[in-house]
Amino acid sequence: MKKNYIMAPGPTPVPEDVLLDIAKPIIHHRTSQYQEIFKKASEGLKYLFNTKNDIFTFASSGTGAMEAAVINILSSGDKAIVVRGGKFGERFSDICKAYGIEAINIDVEWGKPVDPGLIKKRLADNKDLKAVFATLCETSTGTKNDIQGIANIVSATNAVLIVDAVSGLCADDLRTDEWKVDVVCCGSQKGMMLPPGLAFLSINKKAMEKVAKSNLPKYYFDLKAYKKSLDKNDVPWTPAVGLVRGLCKSIDMIREEGMENVLARHARLANATKEAAKALGLELFSASPSNAVTAVKVPSGVDGQNLVKTMRNKYGVTIAGGQAHLKGKIFRIAHLGYMVEFDTLTAISALEITLKELGHKFTLGSGVGAALKVFTA
Numbered sequence: 344m345k346k347n348y349i350m351a352p353g354p355t356p357v358p359e360d361v362l363l364d365i366a367k368p369i370i371h372h373r374t375s376q377y378q379e380i381f382k383k384a385s386e387g388l389k390y391l392f393n394t395k396n397d398i399f400t401f402a403s404s405g406t407g408a409m410e411a412a413v414i415n416i417l418s419s420g421d422k423a424i425v426v427r428g429g430k431f432g433e434r435f436s437d438i439c440k441a442y443g444i445e446a447i448n449i450d451v452e453w454g455k456p457v458d459p460g461l462i463k464k465r466l467a468d469n470k471d472l473k474a475v476f477a478t479l480c481e482t483s484t485g486t487k488n489d490i491q492g493i494a495n496i497v498s499a500t501n502a503v504l505i506v507d508a509v510s511g512l513c514a515d516d517l518r519t520d521e522w523k524v525d526v527v528c529c530g531s532q533k534g535m536m537l538p539p540g541l542a543f544l545s546i547n548k549k550a551m552e553k554v555a556k557s558n559l560p561k562y563y564f565d566l567k568a569y570k571k572s573l574d575k576n577d578v579p580w581t582p583a584v585g586l587v588r589g590l591c592k593s594i595d596m597i598r599e600e601g602m603e604n605v606l607a608r609h610a611r612l613a614n615a616t617k618e619a620a621k622a623l624g625l626e627l628f629s630a631s632p633s634n635a636v637t638a639v640k641v642p643s644g645v646d647g648q649n650l651v652k653t654m655r656n657k658y659g660v661t662i663a664g665g666q667a668h669l670k671g672k673i674f675r676i677a678h679l680g681y682m683v684e685f686d687t688l689t690a691i692s693a694l695e696i697t698l699k700e701l702g703h704k705f706t707l708g709s710g711v712g713a714a715l716k717v718f719t720a
């Protein structure tokens with residue numbers, strides 16, 4: 344028998360209680376029962392996002408929220424800065440391109456965080472820049488960016504800061520209002536402990552003023568339609584009723600644990616994973632590791648794609664490999680969402696067994712031992 348463990352940076356495991364709520368019979372959405380559920384979800388999301396502003400919920404994957412940010416806030420001919428330090432930074436740039444926005448890319452070496460000073464310089468040189476797109480956790484490299492530092496700079500200008508926190512939310516600290524982050528995009532299948540299928544967008548007054556003026560084409564993701572509905576605890580189109588019900592449960596669980604403890608748990612699991620990798624003689628990839636996912640360099644002599652495949656197909660443990668030019672060069676172990684110490688220990692055990700099989704030389708058990716040391720310190 345093979346038991347499956349999902350240890351990739353999305354989708355992540357879903358708690359049994361959340362699954363049970365999602366499985367309940369579907370109710371009609373134009374009813375007071377649904378409005379109650381949606382109201383509870385929309386209020387609860389504010390706790391997760393650390394904001395008092397509106398949060399819109401879409402039936403889409405996380406990319407839907409990213410696209411919604413671009414098409415609702417910008418207008419044709421606008422210019423925007425896009426921080427590109429990996430796959431997801433590139434996605435913002437691609438969306439801008441698709442809608443005729445001139446993306447001024449700040450290309451950052453993959454695995455390094457962006458220097459906020461570069462953003463400051465570009466904004467100073469180019470007074471007509473309308474937005475800055477950045478990523479909290481660049482999932483493709485396991486790298487955390489200094490969103491507070493970036494927000495400090497952008498909030499002093501007329502540009503709005505749009506942050507992709509799809510994988511970072513609940514793992515890396517994000518104080519939306521306190522740091523003056525204008526827009527935050529998120530998705531359900533990462534730190535929020537839900538299946539894929541919901542996307543979220545929080546937006547403040549400064550960005551909402553741009554929404555009123557935006558002239559890019561839009562229909563399904565038109566925030567003006569969502570705003571009109573949200574004020575009545577309603578949605579413009581048929582919502583993902585089951586997932587929204589699951590969302591209420593996952594928010595309850597996060598509230599019960601307390602966001603501070605949720606973040607501390609992610610930090611603990613991330614530390615254990617990093618210590619384990621080092622004990623196995625492996626090198627970490629990121630210069631600024633996120634607490635959502637740890638990227639590790641594949642040791643020489645080991646086939647990185649085979650490592651990920653063996654862990655999944657033979658041992659049932661799904662981690663992620665590298666993307667684009669990092670294919671086969673790194674692997675990524677998530678500690679994101681519904682995960683505790685024993686999930687991380689499972690991932691490290693499977694990694695050790697696989698590395699042994701693929702010929703990497705190390706002392707068996709040293710990774711697990713290093714993780715246990717972190718957990719018992």
Ligand SMILES: *Cc1c(COP(=O)(O)O)cnc(C)c1O
Pocket residue numbers: 353404405406407431478480481482507508509510511530
């Ligand atoms: C997962 C992820 C997304 C969204 O991807 P979808 O496949 O559309 O859900 C966006 N940004 C980051 C950083 C992510 O990790």
